[in-house]
Amino acid sequence: MPANQHQVLVFDVNETLSDLTSLGGRFEDIGIPGYLLPVWFASLLRDGFALTAAGAYADFASIARDGVRALLSGQENWAGDEEAAALHVLDGFAHLDVHPDVPDGVRKLSDAGYRLTTMTNGSAALTERLLDKAGVLDCFEALSDVRGPRCWKPAPAAYRYAVERVGARPDQALLVAVHPWDVDGAQRAGLGGVWLRRGASVYPQTMTPPRYSAQDLRELADVLAADQ
Numbered sequence: 001m002p003a004n005q006h007q008v009l010v011f012d013v014n015e016t017l018s019d020l021t022s023l024g025g026r027f028e029d030i031g032i033p034g035y036l037l038p039v040w041f042a043s044l045l046r047d048g049f050a051l052t053a054a055g056a057y058a059d060f061a062s063i064a065r066d067g068v069r070a071l072l073s074g075q076e077n078w079a080g081d082e083e084a085a086a087l088h089v090l091d092g093f094a095h096l097d098v099h100p101d102v103p104d105g106v107r108k109l110s111d112a113g114y115r116l117t118t119m120t121n122g123s124a125a126l127t128e129r130l131l132d133k134a135g136v137l138d139c140f141e142a143l144s145d146v147r148g149p150r151c152w153k154p155a156p157a158a159y160r161y162a163v164e165r166v167g168a169r170p171d172q173a174l175l176v177a178v179h180p181w182d183v184d185g186a187q188r189a190g191l192g193g194v195w196l197r198r199g200a201s202v203y204p205q206t207m208t209p210p211r212y213s214a215q216d217l218r219e220l221a222d223v224l225a226a227d228q
Contacts, residue, residue: 015198031072119158199215
């Protein structure tokens, strides 16, 4: 068991564990430039956050489909089945791979005694498929998504739901995420935060700084071991 107070690691999934790059090819299949993938993903997060802030809720897939339709409407002379096109993009989530560091990093963290769980604005079922494909599903105690609390991260209730599912308190957990807004939200909810940089170099000054920072999960295992 780790010597420090943080015994539970709560992992974000989209972009933190999974590599979304291949979805760009799905966009090109339906006539949308692949470079619009980051725009689409940012807009669907925005809409999920907005609904939560307004006291409403919609699931990831529904908002994602709306986003694809919006992009298609901006493509000159596009003609086709919008619903089928949106489903083609969303089906890509079932075929994603993890980042190369994830299998080794997850094993190192599990072997070090950390209890591992996930919390995603996406789907726990897709998380299960992703982790099983990577060969690390057995390392995780629970896989959570926002359908449980019916609010998206970074709402405090989303993080609390994730830690409660594994019988922990917020102060016993670290949220591991590539997104600064997620790290900030978790820390405001009472968890510690780990910013997984994955090539990024600047953390927003307007957000609470992370408790820990690492380039990837292999480095994170070393960072946490050095803090024992």
